Each structure stands twice: as C-alpha cells, then as structure tokens.
Amino acid sequence: MRTVVGWITRYPDALTEDETTGLKDALDACPELDQTQDPVGDSAQILARRTGADLPEWISAARTSRLPGITGFAAGSPPTWKP
Structure with a gap:
C-alpha cells in the first residue's frame, strides 16, 4: 500500500514506466x-509547491467529494481506522 500511495503522491512525470503501469x-x-487519486494528488501538489492559497478550494472540493477519508480529513476529523 505504501508503494501505491507513493505513486499517487508523486508527480506523474517522476514515475518510471513500471511504476506508471x-x-x-x-x-x-x-x-x-481510483476516486481518491485526484484529491490526494492535488493535496500533495499543494504541499510540494507551497501554494497554500489553493488550500481553501481543495478543502471545499474535498468536503463535497463524498469520499469518507478525504471528507473527514478536510473537515479536520481524525481517521477512524487504525493501521
């Protein structure tokens, strides 16, 4: 799982052909x-580029996404799962 998360949070151009596959x-x-790829990738881009001005728009989109982990994170709720 860590490997897949690493792939999602990296710039797509930084992935090797095997990683992309x-x-x-x-x-x-x-x-x-697959549904979480865009919001997770977008948040990683905001952090990497240090574009905090984009964060309110991301939070708004994340809250309406209906993706439990993303919505809760955007609302500031702690995760309900345990690793």
Whole structure:
C-alpha cells in the first residue's frame, strides 16, 4: 500500500514506466482508490509547491467529494481506522 500511495503522491512525470503501469493496475483493481487519486494528488501538489492559497478550494472540493477519508480529513476529523 505504501508503494501505491507513493505513486499517487508523486508527480506523474517522476514515475518510471513500471511504476506508471503498476499504478494503473492498482487503480483499475480498486475503484475506491481510483476516486481518491485526484484529491490526494492535488493535496500533495499543494504541499510540494507551497501554494497554500489553493488550500481553501481543495478543502471545499474535498468536503463535497463524498469520499469518507478525504471528507473527514478536510473537515479536520481524525481517521477512524487504525493501521
């Protein structure tokens, strides 16, 4: 799982061909994970680029996404799962 999260949070151009294939396979196999790719990737980009001005827009989109982990994170709720 850590590997897939690493692929999602990196710039797509930074992925090797094998990593890109692995990410595509993982997203195809798990629709829920595929739905989280954009919000997770966008938040990683905000952090990497240090564009905090984009954060309110991201929070608004995340709150309306209906993705439990993303919505709760955007609302400031602690995760309900345990690793």
